[in-house]
Amino acid sequence: MTIDSKIKIKLYNTLSRKKQDFVPIKTDNVRLYVCGPTVYDYAHIGNARPVIVFDVLFRLLRHVYGENHVTYVRNITDVDDKINARAAQDFPNLELNEAIKKVTQKTTDQFHKDVKALLCLKPSFEPRATDHIDGMIEMVKLLIEKKHAYVASGEVLFDVNSMKNYGALSNRKLDEQKAGARIKVEEHKKNPGDFVLWKLSSESEPGWQSPWGRGRPGWHLECSVMSEALLGKQFDIHGGGLDLIFPHHENEIAQSCCAHDNDKMANYWLHNGFLQIEGKKMSKSDGNFITISELLESDKFGDKKWPGDVLRLAMLMTNYKEPIDFCVARLEEAEKILGKWKNTILALGLKFDEANRVEIEALGPCSKLLFALADDMNMSGVISHLHRHASGKKLHNANRLFGSLQLLGLVNFATMQEFQQARENQNQGVDVVLIERQISLRLQALSEKNWQEADIIRNELATAGISLKDGKDEKTGERITSWEIKK
RNA sequence: GGCCACGUGGCGGAAUGGUUACGCAGCGGAUUGCAAAUCCGUCUAUUCCGGUUCGAUUCCGGACGUGGCCUCCA
Numbered sequence: 001m002t003i004d005s006k007i008k009i010k011l012y013n014t015l016s017r018k019k020q021d022f023v024p025i026k027t028d029n030v031r032l033y034v035c036g037p038t039v040y041d042y043a044h045i046g047n048a049r050p051v052i053v054f055d056v057l058f059r060l061l062r063h064v065y066g067e068n069h070v071t072y073v074r075n076i077t078d079v080d081d082k083i084n085a086r087a088a089q090d091f092p093n094l095e096l097n098e099a100i101k102k103v104t105q106k107t108t109d110q111f112h113k114d115v116k117a118l119l120c121l122k123p124s125f126e127p128r129a130t131d132h133i134d135g136m137i138e139m140v141k142l143l144i145e146k147k148h149a150y151v152a153s154g155e156v157l158f159d160v161n162s163m164k165n166y167g168a169l170s171n172r173k174l175d176e177q178k179a180g181a182r183i184k185v186e187e188h189k190k191n192p193g194d195f196v197l198w199k200l201s202s203e204s205e206p207g208w209q210s211p212w213g214r215g216r217p218g219w220h221l222e223c224s225v226m227s228e229a230l231l232g233k234q235f236d237i238h239g240g241g242l243d244l245i246f247p248h249h250e251n252e253i254a255q256s257c258c259a260h261d262n263d264k265m266a267n268y269w270l271h272n273g274f275l276q277i278e279g280k281k282m283s284k285s286d287g288n289f290i291t292i293s294e295l296l297e298s299d300k301f302g303d304k305k306w307p308g309d310v311l312r313l314a315m316l317m318t319n320y321k322e323p324i325d326f327c328v329a330r331l332e333e334a335e336k337i338l339g340k341w342k343n344t345i346l347a348l349g350l351k352f353d354e355a356n357r358v359e360i361e362a363l364g365p366c367s368k369l370l371f372a373l374a375d376d377m378n379m380s381g382v383i384s385h386l387h388r389h390a391s392g393k394k395l396h397n398a399n400r401l402f403g404s405l406q407l408l409g410l411v412n413f414a415t416m417q418e419f420q421q422a423r424e425n426q427n428q429g430v431d432v433v434l435i436e437r438q439i440s441l442r443l444q445a446l447s448e449k450n451w452q453e454a455d456i457i458r459n460e461l462a463t464a465g466i467s468l469k470d471g472k473d474e475k476t477g478e479r480i481t482s483w484e485i486k487k
Numbered sequence: 488g489g490c491c492a493c494g495u496g497g498c499g500g501a502a503u504g505g506u507u508a509c510g511c512a513g514c515g516g517a518u519u520g521c522a523a524a525u526c527c528g529u530c531u532a533u534u535c536c537g538g539u540u541c542g543a544u545u546c547c548g549g550a551c552g553u554g555g556c557c558u559c560c561a
Contacts, residue, residue: 037561038560242556381508451520458523467523468524469523
């Protein structure tokens with residue numbers, strides 16, 4: 001992939017609530033941070049959305065600024081009370097720390113499998129919270145020193161009143177919120193909005209020694225510390241789901257800006273919309289909770305397995321900020337379109353042989369498609385350009401189509417090679433000679449206008465799982481019959 | 488209750504102060520003895536009510552509806 005500095009990226013910034021020209025702090029190191037999973041349970045299809053959306057952004061940034069000039073950090077939260085609860089539940093006979101390790105390891109491994117199947121690139125760094133505890137303790141110290149945090153009832157709390165423009169990202173004023181509307185306000189807090197930076201652990205809970213006793217970090221602290229460690233005190237883009245705007249991202253900003261005396265943590269804040277399942281909010285109690293691995297490996301949703309590339313396209317058919325109703329019809333449409341594109345690529349003559357690999361992997365998108373993608377990832381515009389390429393008739397169109405799909409991560413050399421192989425291999429295990437003979441018998445019958453006999457042969461083959469396609473030779477006008485194995 | 492999004496054909500889904508892209512489905516045609524596949528063509532839409540304007544789907548106000556956050560859910 002080449003550096004394409006002519007492209008101007010525009011992004012909708014939650015901070016300003018406007019679409020803005022993207023201007024990185026340093027063009028030789030564009031820095032992106034996205035909140036990753038808390039590894040207490042398998043990732044569901046809603047979790048897949050930010051992973052896919054920001055993977056596309058990562059790819060766009062790499063294309064525009066160069067592969068080695070973009071740093072993408074997506075953390076793994078492996079310390080959390082939900083993990084503790086899960087560990088105790090799933091491994092009641094193990095010592096808690098052992099059980100926690102099992103849960104986080106198993107869940108992290110599955111997450112990696114899931115995102116790989118969704119054709120996502122690996123981020124540049126994937127830090128784990130438990131590897132950054134020292135940094136978290138340092139940041140808490142700093143916040144206490146600067147009078148932005150205080151100790152109360154064994155907890156260290158961030159004092160939201162100590163920050164002038166707390167609430168700027170979510171456009172919230174502290175006194176307007178129904179504090180403790182659904183949760184009892186703890187009396188040790190100066191302000192109901194104060195949030196935990198550090199809390200004490202019981203003997204059985206996981207904990208680390210700190211100046212405030214053996215304890216563990218609050219959730220928001222991790223991202224502030226890990227982003228600083230890998231991207232610096234101020235970086236370009238911070239992403240995540242819409243629901244994280246408040247309180248998570250607001251609190252990250254509070255921690256980072258107050259600790260570093262900065263007015264900004266990230267210059268651009270991007271948030272993806274939520275998804276629903278068949279028109280309803282996904283929840284375990286409604287029975288419409290579906291994980292990525294279930295979609296990939298089971299027939300729980302729509303009575304069939306869905307390939308990762310189909311899930312990816314289904315997700316990208318809607319622009320990232322909009323809500324998605326994730327339903328079977330959407331997956332079927334995505335599958336149909338993607339199959340058509342892949343067929344077109346092969347039909348127009350692109351060959352996925354090892355000898356061509358370098359050449360093929362260097363294929364890129366057309367500038368119009370890139371222009372649409374750079375416009376706040378306008379995928380609808382992008383997709384219409386893909387259809388335009390797919391309706392072309394020349395090898396050039398196949399090159400463009402593949403190059404564009406490759407940039408978006410919807411196909412790559414390997415997946416196309418597999419697709420090509422599957423088409424070639426389908427002849428294995430069937431008696432090609434017999435089929436060819438049957439076809440010629442049928443052509444014979446046809447030439448004698450013996451429709452009955454011809455249909456018998458076609459039906460026999462159909463029963464054997466072979467479907468015939470009649471075509472016409474462009475030059476001679478003679479009938480040509482090809483065949484394929486029906487699923 | 489506060490705050491934030493959003494409302495475009497049967498469905499998905501952009502764009503736009505001036506004939507509403509693109510796709511799926513449908514319909515019609517080509518091809519075919521019929522079918523499948525393929526190709527070509529094509530119907531249908533801006534939630535409602537006001538206002539600004541020569542002109543509003545777009546801007547403003549209101550109504551209705553949907554979703555989200557205010558709770559360590561992406």
